[in-house]
Amino acid sequence: EVQLVESGGGLVQPGRSLRLSCTSSGFTFGDYAMSWVRQAPGKGLEWVGLIRSKASGGTTEFAASVKGRFTISRDDSKSIAYLQMNSLKTEDTAVYYCTRGGSYYGHWGQGTLVTVSS
């Protein structure tokens, strides 16, 4: 069974940094791209970014709203994907979901809440 578990969310002040982790199991992690999608309270889904598998170059892509502030990395030996969020803004407040794949998303984590507030 595919399982994705996000961690690392919490309350952070504007301008600070936070790193989210997505611990995966039930599949060969290194074979898949991994993505992040967020949802602000009471709002719709927003695609954040993705990291391709190493076989596909390990490249990343990001939404314009986070480009230059967020990075995604992966540790295939531990089956973990990371979302490093720098220079956080209040509008980054959301539940952050980890998803498997780099196109459409059939597997999602339960999400972790990030609140950016002073």
Added chain:
Amino acid sequence: EIVLTQSPGTLSLSPGERATLSCRASQSVSSSYLAWYQQKPGLAPRLLMYGASSRATDIPDRFSGSGSGTDFTLTISRLEPEDFAVYYCQQYGSSPWTFGQGTKVEIK
């Protein structure tokens, strides 16, 4: 970036009725790389359709998707009580991937 506009914003229907949800793209979605998701309160989204018309695993056949280019439709042939939820479309043909703003299907 491709902007996806979903309509209507809210659909009020009764169980057993047919639901037709629209997703219109600001430019053509290449190779019909369009997906649909269902989301219930407090839960992660659930994949319903991909490639515009392919049902995901374990999705009942009352759900169907159609369309190409800039106009896509999700149809629920007969609404079951568990189908009342918010539905999102997503395009993955052109980076950055984008989601529509959602359509809420509520009980009339």
